[in-house]
Amino acid sequence: MVIEMLFRRIETVELRDVTKRYGDFTAVDHVNLEIIGGELLILIGPSGSGKTTLLRTINRLIEPDEGEVFINGRNIKEFDVVKLRRSIGYVIQQIGLFPHMTVKDNIGLLLKLEGWSEEEIDKRVKELLHLVALPEDFVTRYPHQLSGGQQQRVGLARALALNPPLLLMDEPFGALDPILRKQLQEEFLRIKEVLGRTIVFVTHDIEEAFKLGDRIAIMRDGRLVQVGYPDELVLNPADEFVAKLVNVDKKFKHLDTLKVKDLMVDVEKYIVEVQRKDELLQWMRDKNIEFAVIVEKGALKGVTDLKSLLKSQDLEEALMEPLVFSPGDSLASALAEMKRRNAFLGVVVEREKPVGILLANEVLLKLL
């Protein structure tokens, strides 16, 4: 059965100047934020900073006092509110599940309301249970017969039932104990890859943010302080508050003892010896990669990526000179250098031959 969604895929979700007040108090203060289709955007900030309020303007559980929300360029006020919400999965921390319904009825409720037949619902529910790694015979259980982690999985399955292209998740793992939380995060990463949809994810756990997020939006007192990729936040925090939140010092405290070679990633599959642009293009397409390290007689000549290559006349023009480190360099100074030069990668070279790549993002994730 096909469900009619308001949008099949998300190009963008745009919050323009969104403001929400409660009396004199401004819970969300002129927030401008663009969520890119396909990404997982983290909303993080202290308690009361307005994360939940902002999130709920996207499915119109909250109507902003000022500003507007656009999905794929269309003002969400144009949509029927029930249809909008059914096109957006919503997962919350607690009490999300209906205690008086079995797992099957919880997951299948929206399917039933959309007019699916019993068999179709049965099939879909089992599919979803499989996806969230729960046994099929859980269908007859009630929420109170499940552990916290299992309830959370059922909540996720329910949100995915209608296959919505956009998911809003408000501290979905917040109530779980730390070990279980780690485990669910890992599983969620796997599910996220399978689903490939756009997700806005609220958390107040910075580790969770770095682990799951593509980009991270930091809120404080109702305002958006900074939005960026993890490395941007660590390397260029907008202010003290962000620096403290991403906790650069702590993350880097064992940096002194580390060498570049400890955290560089393998470069082998990116190395190629070519002379012409079309040759390189063909090679990159064959290998399905977007980045290449060009060598001449084994020695590093330069790096390039698909985008620059397509824009350039010839190979020479597309070549860039990367930051170069040697395996024994201290990681701390390498990172400092990258930050200063605003580079997201460096090539590690030993006797002129590239032996690894240092990716700022990758390094930071490993250090966490």
Next chain:
Amino acid sequence: MVGVERVLGAFGEHLVLTYASLFLSIAVGIPLAILSLKSKRLASFIMGFANLVQAIPSFAVVAIVVPLLGIGFTPAVFAIFLRALLPIVKNTYVGLSEVDEAMIDAARGIGLTEWEIIRYVRFPHAYPAMFAGIKFAAVLANSIAILTAIIGSGGLGSLVFEGLASFNTDKILAGSIPAILMAVFIDISFSYLEKRVTPEGIGGG
């Protein structure tokens, strides 16, 4: 002695009278409770009116119906209906409105319409309170159906009043014992129904 046929006939009338008024109260009471959810003003009006009716002694309610509707079966049904309405409206309304707001919010968030929220979330949670109200209303209806004999409704009440007027103990017992059995039956049957309908995972009972 009172003839068995006479007792059975009276019992039959009593049953029809009790259940007809009870179902009328349910049929009117539940929609009124749902309507009360829509607006606070309407809710306080309906509750106020129902409370007022409740404050009037049963006997007076039965009497007041006469100048309005005359005597006989229909006015009797109306009198019982008025008395049975309040517990149903009030309990159902309380049950429906006391559902955890966070759960309603979750239901709204995943895209249920207001009606679907009432149907799939509020009602299942209101069952215990609603059934308590209906059970109470049924017991009330059963006892008022005896009283209404004085305005010509017939039924077991006629036996009781005739017995009282003529000091005929047999007649009194022939009228009141079935009524007592009825009360017990009502209690058991509604408790059973409630168990069947109320989903697992809902507290109370």
